[in-house]
Amino acid sequence: KAGVTQTPRYLIKTRGQQVTLSCSPISGHRSVSWYQQTPGQGLQFLFEYFSETQRNKGNFPGRFSGRQFSNSRSEMNVSTLELGDSALYLCASTPGEGLNTQYFGPGTRLTVL
Amino acid sequence: AQSVTQLDSQVPVFEEAPVELRCNYSSSVSVYLFWYVQYPNQGLQLLLKYLSGSTLVKGINGFEAEFNKSQTSFHLRKPSVHISDTAEYFCAVSDAFNTGKLIFGQGTTLQVKP
Numbered sequence: 001k002a003g004v005t006q007t008p009r010y011l012i013k014t015r016g017q018q019v020t021l022s023c024s025p026i027s028g029h030r031s032v033s034w035y036q037q038t039p040g041q042g043l044q045f046l047f048e049y050f051s052e053t054q055r056n057k058g059n060f061p062g063r064f065s066g067r068q069f070s071n072s073r074s075e076m077n078v079s080t081l082e083l084g085d086s087a088l089y090l091c092a093s094t095p096g097e098g099l100n101t102q103y104f105g106p107g108t109r110l111t112v113l
Numbered sequence: 114a115q116s117v118t119q120l121d122s123q124v125p126v127f128e129e130a131p132v133e134l135r136c137n138y139s140s141s142v143s144v145y146l147f148w149y150v151q152y153p154n155q156g157l158q159l160l161l162k163y164l165s166g167s168t169l170v171k172g173i174n175g176f177e178a179e180f181n182k183s184q185t186s187f188h189l190r191k192p193s194v195h196i197s198d199t200a201e202y203f204c205a206v207s208d209a210f211n212t213g214k215l216i217f218g219q220g221t222t223l224q225v226k227p
Contacts, residue, residue: 004156033213042220043203048213056214090156092144092215100212112202 001099002027004093004105012111018079021108025093031055032074033102034066037088046089049074072094078110086112115140115206119218127226134189134221136204145212146187148178151220157203163187174198180185199225211226 003023025032033056034046045058049068049089066075072093078085088107094100122137144149145164151158161172168180178189187204201222205215 005147025177031213033215034126035217043205043215043217048210052157056211058214082191092157094213096213101159101162102213102215104149 003004004091004103006089006091006105006108008108009106010111011111012113013081014113015081015083015093017081019089019110020023020076021073021076021078021082021089021110023091023105025074025091026103029093029103030072031094031096031100032068032072033092033094034076036060036091037090037107038086039085043090066092071095080099081112083112086110115208115216116142116205117204117218118202119221121204121221122219123222123224125224125226126194129193130192131192132190132198132221132223134202134204136187136189136218138185138187138204138206140185140206141206142208144206144208144212146178146180147163147207147215148172148176148187148189151203153200160189160202168210173219194223194225196225196227198202198223 006021031050033048037043046055052068063079066076090107092104094101120196126132140182148160163170171177180207201220204218
């Protein structure tokens with residue numbers, strides 16, 4: 001099976017812009033989780049989507065949002081970008097039910113100038 | 114609320130020496146425990162996991178970890194490291210009701226020297 005894919009791999013934006021990141025889970029997986037990784041804060045959970053519904057949410061401002069489509073692909077959107085949003089954004093997928101292991105994609109490196 | 118503490122931010126070790134990366138967690142409910150490895154410019158790769166059963170868990174690349182409930186620890190060990198093991202290692206926890214949400218430790222950088 002193909003692994004989790006994320007596009008784009010690298011992105012450069014300026015403050016105030018918005019950005020959309022995409023994640024395609026492993027075939028058959030229905031849950032997608034998003035994480036932000038920064039040198040200062042480490043790996044932090046953003047949110048999880050399962051069957052097109054947000055199932056879990058981390059402690060991030062409302063500028064961070066996501067959605068999931070019927071084919072389980074997920075997008076994450078960040079509006080009004082700030083310098084502090086520069087990070088590696090990782091998504092992970094699981095089958096969604098029962099005992100699950102999260103499988104991670106390679107990440108999208110976002111740089112905000 | 115759950116939390117994970119990785120006690121060492123950096124661990125330097127010589128090639129072929131044994132290594133232990135320490136991880137402690139806190140939780141008021143039953144947890145699942147994981148170790149992931151991250152190589153430069155890559156995502157996270159699962160090394161091993163503890164869900165239930167035997168407290169000694171074996172993973173990929175010769176790594177193993179032991180779940181100790183009384184000490185709330187899940188330390189990662191390898192008897193003989195290679196240069197290729199140089200990477201960042203993350204301990205993570207989830208609870209039985211929220212397996213889509215992982216809480217990570219701050220990471221430990223393993224530096225294997227020749």
